[in-house]
Amino acid sequence: MQEPVTQPVFRFAPSPNGRLHLGHALSALRNEAEAARLGGKLLLRIEDIDPTRCRPEFEAHIRDDLDWLGIAFAGEPRRQSEHLAEHGVLLDRLAARGLLYPCACSRTAIREAADASGAEPLRDPDGAILYPGTCRALSGAQRTERVASGEPHALRLDMAAAIEAAGRQLSYVRFWPDGREAEVRAQPARWGDVTLARKETPTSYHLAVVADDAAQGVTHVVRGEDLEAATDVHVLLQVLLGLPTPRYQFHELVLDESHDKLSKSRGSTTLAQLRAEGLTAREARLRLGFPVPSGPDAEHGEPDHHGSDRQ
Numbered sequence: 336m337q338e339p340v341t342q343p344v345f346r347f348a349p350s351p352n353g354r355l356h357l358g359h360a361l362s363a364l365r366n367e368a369e370a371a372r373l374g375g376k377l378l379l380r381i382e383d384i385d386p387t388r389c390r391p392e393f394e395a396h397i398r399d400d401l402d403w404l405g406i407a408f409a410g411e412p413r414r415q416s417e418h419l420a421e422h423g424v425l426l427d428r429l430a431a432r433g434l435l436y437p438c439a440c441s442r443t444a445i446r447e448a449a450d451a452s453g454a455e456p457l458r459d460p461d462g463a464i465l466y467p468g469t470c471r472a473l474s475g476a477q478r479t480e481r482v483a484s485g486e487p488h489a490l491r492l493d494m495a496a497a498i499e500a501a502g503r504q505l506s507y508v509r510f511w512p513d514g515r516e517a518e519v520r521a522q523p524a525r526w527g528d529v530t531l532a533r534k535e536t537p538t539s540y541h542l543a544v545v546a547d548d549a550a551q552g553v554t555h556v557v558r559g560e561d562l563e564a565a566t567d568v569h570v571l572l573q574v575l576l577g578l579p580t581p582r583y584q585f586h587e588l589v590l591d592e593s594h595d596k597l598s599k600s601r602g603s604t605t606l607a608q609l610r611a612e613g614l615t616a617r618e619a620r621l622r623l624g625f626p627v628p629s630g631p632d633a634e635h636g637e638p639d640h641h642g643s644d645r646q
């Protein structure tokens with residue numbers, strides 16, 4: 336049984352598919368600062384649902400970097416890959432309401448269909464081509480047959496049906512570090528029929544993040560502004576599944592010299608590289624605009640008990 340929420344609950348939720356960079360450090364530090372401001376606790380969640388990209392050694396590196404930064408988390412981390420059955424229960428509930436359909440289209444097929452149509456394709460807030468709904472048109476019998484045949488397929492949310500099923504205006508409360516709050520209207524329709532279970536894994540980012548925020552009793556989500564638009568899908572899923580909607584805060588992203596956001600896929604400088612070049616945790620905090628915690632370590636400048644790979 337879940338205990339009544341007496342204390343705000345925050346989480347930092349990295350994916351172990353590469354080393355952390357300064358953008359992740361900013362996110363973790365903002366969570367730490369906001370949890371301290373509101374008297375909350377901070378949890379760690381490892382978002383490792385992608386078996387093709389996530390590796391246990393990256394989780395170990397993440398924990399080492401967070402330890403070096405001096406961020407303390409309450410309890411043991413939650414690994415999403417250990418909770419796929421719980422995600423499946425939520426999927427079944429959506430399926431039972433007729434809100435999901437199997438889709439066998441590949442990304443290439445979606446792009447080719449868009450090219451063939453000649454028209455400029457509609458895009459989601461991340462710039463990806465909106466799924467044109469090809470498999471939504473399958474009859475009930477064809478859907479059943481597809482699933483029974485074992486053909487690899489994703490499960491997509493029928494967005495129009497889901498919004499109708501939610502049956503009310505969707506919104507969430509956004510909060511800022513200066514204490515301001517505002518109600519924001521969610522517009523999930525701009526994402527189209529999002530994938531809730533992928534071909535290669537029986538869950539998805541959207542489903543897993545909603546499931547695990549609820550399971551961990553998260554009341555305050557602090558994430559990068561690149562995930563602001565995705566929050567609309569999360570609010571829709573929370574309403575459909577009867578889960579509480581946390582408050583949300585979006586922080587600025589750390590940009591590189593070419594003003595692009597830092598990213599693992601583009602090989603941005605990692606915290607490990609900066610550490611090897613001699614950056615201290617204290618300098619990292621100051622560089623990202625966070626005060627250095629006072630305490631026994633403060634006068635040493637650098638928390639040297641973490642400094643095994645410093646030079």
Ligand code: GLU
Binds near residue numbers: 348544558559
């Ligand atoms: N795992 C996501 C990431 O590393 C963040 C999840 C979230 O804040 O919802 O970008």
